[in-house]
Each structure stands twice: as C-alpha cells, then as structure tokens.
Amino acid sequence: MKNYDALVEDLAPKKFGKYGKIWIGFLLAIILGALGCYIVQLREGLIITDMRDYALWGIYISNFVFFVAISLVGSLITAILRLSGAKWSTPLTRIAEIIAVAAIIMAGLTIIIDMGRPERLFNLFIHGRLQSPIIWDVVVITTYLVISILLLYYPLLPDFAILAKHFKNAPKLQKWYGRLSLNWYGTIPQQKLKNKSIRILSIMIIPVAFGIHTVTAWLFATTYRPGWDSSNFGPYFIAGAFVAGAGAVITVMYILRRIYHLEDYITSKHFDRMGKLLVLLCLIYLYFNINEYLVPAYKNTVEESAHLKGLFVGHYAALFWLVIVGGLILPIIVLVFPQGRKPLPVFIIGLLVVVGAWWKRYLIVTPTLLHPFLPIQGVPESWHQYFPSVMEWIITFGTLASALLIITLLVRYLPIVPIHETAMEQGVLETDKSSK
Amino acid sequence: MGRSMNINFVGILTVAFLIFAMGEGYSQNEKKKARVTLAFNKIMPKEKYLTISAKFKGEEGFEPATDLLFDVYNVLEFDSLVKMGQITTNAKGEGKFNFENLMAKNADSSGTYNFRVAVNDNKEFADVEKSIAFKEADITAELMPMDDGMNSIKATLIDKYSNTPIIDQPLQLQVKRLFKPLKLGEDIITTDSSGTIIVPIDSTIPGIDGNLTLEVVLNESDVYGTVKANITGKIGTPFVNQSTFEERTMWSPGTKTPIFLLLSFNSVIIGIWAIILFLIFNLTKIYKSKN
C-alpha cells in the first residue's frame, strides 16, 4: 500500500514525453489534412464524397453513429457500475468519462460535416420541427454532452484541489487547478453536495444515454427501408453501443496503463473484470443481432431478402462475417477463458471490438440504401455501389483523430485515475489540512 | 340558302389561297411557309374573337410560327378591305384578336362576316393570307329545377341576323373545370325544331359549395364558328375538403406540432434540464460554501 504522497505523485498529470509529442503531431497532421479536405468539401459540395442519390448517407453518418455508440461508455462504467456498488471500477471511471465527452463532442461535429448546407445550422433553432427525429437527436445529444461534462467534472473537484496543492512549483497550473476546484476544501457540506449531485447524475444519465441511442436508431427505424424498418432497432443500438464503449475503455486503459505505468492502479484484475463484462455485453448484442437478421431472413420478403443476401453471401459478405465473427463471436470465445482475460489479449480483443463496431455501423447504414423499393435505374453505373472516396476517408480519420486528441489533452491535464476516490478506497486519504 | 353560298365562297378562297401560297413558295425559297388556321369564337353574351394559329413545317414536323405579325382586315362588298388591327402570334404560334363591337356594317347583306388576315414583308416567313366567313349565333341557357329535386338545363340556339332558331345542330353540355371542361353525358344532343335542348344534370358533380358553371357549346360549326354560353348555379354537390393542412399532424410545420408530442417532449426536456440547472447550481453552492 502506497502512502498518500506517492499516490498523488503517481497519479498527477505528467508532461508529454517525446512519444507524446510525436503522437500529438501525428494527430494534428491528420486533423489538418481533414480540415483541408473539409474546406474543399465546403467549396465543391458533397460531390467530393462517393455518396450519391441512392447511397445518400455514407461513412459520415456511420461514423456519427459510431461516436454516439462509444459515448455510451460514460453511463455504463460510471453510472451503472457506480450505482451497482462495483467498487473495482473506480480507477476506470475517469477514463470512461473522458472517452464519453470526446466521443459526444465529435458526434455532434460529424453530423455537421454530413450536412449539405452547414452554414444553415441555425435553421434548426429558428425553424425546428418537433416531429423530426433529427430535432430529438440534436436536443438529446446536447443534453447528454452537458450531463457527461458534469459527470466528468464533479468527481474532479477534490482532485483539482489536490493537484493545486501538488503543483506548488508550477504557479500557472496551480492557479488553474485552484480555480477549477471551486474552493474545494472537502468540508462536510461540500462532500454532501458533491455526492448527492454525482448520485443524481448517475441516475439521470442512464435514461438520457438510452435516449440518445434510441433516437439515433430511430433516424433509421422511422423510415420504411428494409434493414432499418425494425422495432428492434433501439435496443439493438444500445446493446451495440455497450459493446463498442466497453471495447473503447479496454483499449484506452491498456494504453494509458502502459504509458503512465499505472500497473498498481489499473491491475490485471481490472482487465479480467472488463473481459467478463465484455463477454456479457457481446452475448446480449449477439442476441439482438440474431433477432435483427434471422427474423427478416425467415420471412424473406423480396426487399429484405435482397438486403440480407447482400450481407450474407453478396457484395458485403466478407465484411459482414468479419465483423460478426471478429467483432462479436471471437471476443466471446477468447474472453470466456481466464488466459484470454490477461491484459494483452483483452486489449487486442478490445481493439478488435472497436474496429468491428466501426465497420458494423458502416454495414448498418450503407447496404440498406442501395436496396430501395423501386429499382435503381437512370443513374450512372457507379451510383449502384458505394465506397468512401479518399477525401471522405481523410475527413473521417480527421474526426477520429480529433476524438483521440481530445482524449489525449484531457489525459494530459486531468488525473487518469481519480486520486481522491482511490486514496479514500485505499484508506490513505490525508484528512484535508486546510479544513483543520 | 345562305349556307351553300358561304361554302362556295370559302372553297374558292381556299383554292385561291393555295395557288397564291405555292407561287410565293417558289419565288421566296428560303422563307418559311406558314400554315394558318382561323376560327371564330363567341362567348355569350358579348365576347367575340378570332383565333389565329400559324404553323410551319420544320425539321421535326409542324412547329409553331411564333412572333408572326398579322394584319386583320374586314372584307366588305366588292372586295374592299378595311384594316381592323394587328395581332402577333405567341410562343405557341397562336393569337387572339378580340372584336370589341361587331356591327351590322361589318357584315354583308346575308349577315355573313368576312375577314382576312395577312402577313406581309416578314423577314422569316413568306407572305401569306387567309380568309374566314361566319355568321353570328346566340345561345341562351337557363336552369330549370325539376320535380325530383334534380336540375336540368334548357338552351336555345338562335341565328342572330334572322332571329330564327337554328335546328338540328349538336350542342355540347360541359362543366367548367380548372384546365379543360368536363363533358356531361355520353351523347351529343341536337337542337329540336325550336332550336332548343333540355338536358337533366347529374347532381353528383362536385363544386365549391355545390356551385357549378355549366357551358353549352356549339362546337366549331362551319357557319357559326364556336359559340358558348355559361351559366352558374348551385346544382352540384359541395366537395369535402380533405386537407389536413389546418390540423396538427406529424407532417405539419413546427407551429402545428401535435399536442401529445409537444407536451411529452417538452415535459421530459424541461424536467431533465431543470435537474441539470439544479446540478450546476450545486456547483456554485460548493464554490461559495467556505467552511
């Protein structure tokens, strides 16, 4: 058991090393490239993408759905595990909240990238129609963003106070941490207010998180299109989001553990637990997948069968099975074995799940659009298929890099593992000197 | 009597025109040859006009001769011409020449009007002229309620010059509609010995408040041209406006959101944001609670 000072020393944010700077440079390079492409898109129009009248949505939208899915992790790790009293997850809560905030910010920006007239965004507020699921999405995403930020911020209050004290020799940092700590002295009323607020947030974020995923699913399910026209879509999206979010947390926590040498705080026990959790989530998601594909396949209407054929044996078959097997079945098989839940294999599986989750959204959005009710006729042959253009890819990678940049910057200035909570749980918390 | 005379007159003119047009065609080879048709129309009680339609044979069949300037002449006895005005064809190659007052002095001794239109010295088109002869007829129409609550229409066709009924002429009954009139009845009914037709009207025809404008038409008669009489009355069925425009529906504008959606959505949002504001307020409380 470490003493308090060693613990603070371990967990306080650290300056970027050489690799950290290279990493930032790498992300910035991608983001700049994406910005360049986006300027071209603003000038030329969405013609620079491979989207056309039939494939009218592409990776911008599937990427948006991916971000929304990842953001669910905030409510999963923080809220659900917190409420269920699973203390083991404490060191992971900050990581989960950081990922959630980054993902939801990028979800909002990605949807703007997809707009044909982004400069008319304000029309949503002037002329908004409550009947449109897009308005629901805009409202619920904003709400979720605010709640996620609050859920990140509240537990940070004591940590900021600790850091303000810790960085005595860095006046600038000290000043900022001091300000952000909002005069936190750890008094009983402050503690009470904080704990009560976190509890309210943890409860409230669950319906809102369900809301954001359900509404995002409804963007598709409210149309008549085969593959989207499903009453299963809301829970299907939520289940998928849990999987994606858990995968993201596993991936990020492994990397941060390696870089910041947090082995004492993020232990192999955490990987084991997260591995088990992921199996459970994958099983639930698998169940929804079976519902989603087998029921229409059983009925086999003309529209559905054209769509499903494309997925099972047709144009998308390779990708489809890779995503199902690699992103869902393989994780279940690997993670049921204790050896599979060692940090490295869990990390690899987590990464696989995240990549699979990204492509899964691609498979939800694209193939459906290419199977309209009336035949595709009278348009150029290239419009019968869709594969993202180079600029589309660059812009999409730019959004992914931006999410990673937000995570990186937050990790730079925030303690990755909550200091105050960890110290409290380890029983080394020094009674606040200032309050004496 | 007057009728056969007229036909002869028209026939001679047509032959004359053909010879004339052919001759012109040879001499002015590069100019387009317009084919002109003339028709006289009368809408009771006062509106009278000549319609001119000009076409030429282009590469892809007949095309409208547009912006063609015609002089319109009244042909009086001994072939003396009186210029009445000018008319230019529109994009469809059509023109409408209104007669504001057509008087007896414009007609010949048999009550026949003779008009001639001509194109002269046009850059694009060869000179051409076309004549028409017609007499004036009147249609009077009235609605007659019948015993069974239905309505019928009685219309009489009269030669204006001799003030005698015109018998055995087909009259078409139709309802005025947005684009083209809707014909009523399968058969065309011809006027009886008093120049009259009486037709019962189908009461199921919809109109605004049940109002219908009926038209009785003598269509493209060789002698009288087209004569039309309008009569409006509450003889149809009021239509049922099925538009959901004024209702609150899922496809209405934002100002007409369904109440249930408005209430449920806003109550949820207000509820959540009230809590959020409360939580932000808690932050300020934490900030201010110094020991």
Add this chain to the structure above:
Amino acid sequence: MQENDTNSRRNFLDKGLKIGLLAAVGGATAKALGTDTDESAHSEETIELMSTDGTLIQVPMSEVMEVPSLKDENYNVRKGYPNRKFVMVVDLARCKNAKQCQSACNKSHYITGDDAWLKIYKMQESESTAPYWQPTLCQHCDKPPCVKVCPVDATFKRQDGLVLIDADRCIGCRFCMAACPYSTRVFNWAEPKQGEMSEITMDMEHLNYSPDYAGMPSQKGTVDKCDFCPHMVDKGELPHCVSACPNGVFFFGDAYEDTVTNGDETFRLSKLLKDKAGYRLMESLGTEPSVYYLPPSNRLVDFEEGLKNYDEFKSVDTTE
C-alpha cells in the same frame, strides 16, 4: 476581359428581366381595336418585350394583356391554393417509354445532374408477368414521410396537396431522401450547372426565388424533386410532363373538381379510377399518394418499342 464579361452579363441580366416580364404577362394576347379604320394609325405607348427567339420587340401596350392567374392576393406559397387538391393519373397502358415527359421536365426545370426527377422505370412484377413502363415522379403524398422527418420545415405539405421544397431553407441533411420510399428526391451534390442562358435567368429568378418553381434555381447542397408544376397550373396550363407526352399517359387535375385531363381527353377522376381499377404505389405504407396509376392492361402500345429509348444508366441528357 473581366470587365467585358461582367458587362455582357449585365446586359444579359437586363434582357433576362425582360423575359421575366414576358413570363409575367404570359402569352401576350392582343386586344383589338374595334372597327375604326384609323385606329391603327394611332401612335401608341409601347413596351419592350423579349420574344421567344431572344430578340427585343416593341409591342403596343394595348396588345399586352395579363393572363389571369390562379393566385389571389392571399396566395401564400406554403399554404397553396384554396379549395384545390391536385392529383395525377398515370395510365400505364399507354406508356411506351417515349421519354418526352422526362426531357420536357429536365428542360423546364433546368435539371442538369445525373438523376432526373421523373423517371420511367422498366418494371416487371415477376418473371411470368408482362413487363411495363412506369413513369414515376414525386407522389405528393397526403401523409408525406419526407415532410414528417424534415427538421427545419424546408419541405412542406400545402393545403392543395403539393409537397414542395424551400431550397433557401434546406440544410441538406437528406433525411427526407432516406424517408421517401419512392426514391424521387435528388440531391445537388455539386454546384448545379444549369447552362449559360439559364444561368442568367437563374440570377434574376433567384432574386425572387419561390418554392413553387423547383429548379429556378437549384442550389448546391439542397434537395430537389418534382413540384407538380404549380407555376404552370397558375397560368391555367398543365405540367410539362403532361403536355409533352405524345401518348396521353399523364392526366392532371383537381380532385375536388373530380376531373383530370391529359390535354386532349378529360375524365371524371372517380369514374376513371373505378372503370380502370386505378391504384397507388405502395398503398400499404400508408403514405396516401396523390398520383394514381391505371394498370398496364389492354395496352395500345408495344412494350418492346420502348426498349430502344431505355438507358439503364442515364436519365438526364447532359450533352445539350
């Protein structure tokens, strides 16, 4: 050079405005002068108009008469005409894919993309049933799924049944396209190149853009579709596709008047739909289209004849 360009552009614009005026007076009809012989000698006030071939002509004021408009002073483009419900009937038994409707539509709406608003689908329900041609345009649904999902009220349903798009308001999210089961909506992926002559008209028209003339002009990043030609209806004329069809396939009219016409023949709508067993596309979806179809039975035309016009990969002739 640059200056020259703008100058000629200005000139064109000037002429353009006159086209607008000509359009406003419609087919200018002449008013005659009675019997007075010396009337023509009168020196009259004249107005300069652009004729159909593009030259300026002097027309005496008295010859210009405004064509009566269906619009009254209360007309609101989002509300539409009162006491009207526009409908169309497409008689599949008459269609042989002559494609005149499509080219007329493309031309009058300045459609220059790769996807026409009106398409003639080659259809066949199953292998043992006969193939047929199905002209398909916006169905102007009474319960339009596209309007339901629009977040900004850019596409809207009017009281006269029309579903229109306000291209000045559209944010380009394309949700309406995803929602439409008839695939009739198209997107302006790039800046629409609506041709040089039209560009000038466009500039001018843009000043008073109105959703009731779709394509005048089209805007990059917004959705377009068939508008049922209210700009023609206003003049008492039929939509371009209706009047262009050589086979009288399209009937257009007002359901409240229970009358549809293809220009030559006029029918009572209810009777026509009963006699010919009319139907609507995808009735089961509950969208309640304003376009009815008459089944392709007792055909007067040969399906095969249309094959020579059929181009699976083209619906807009861009060579013009």
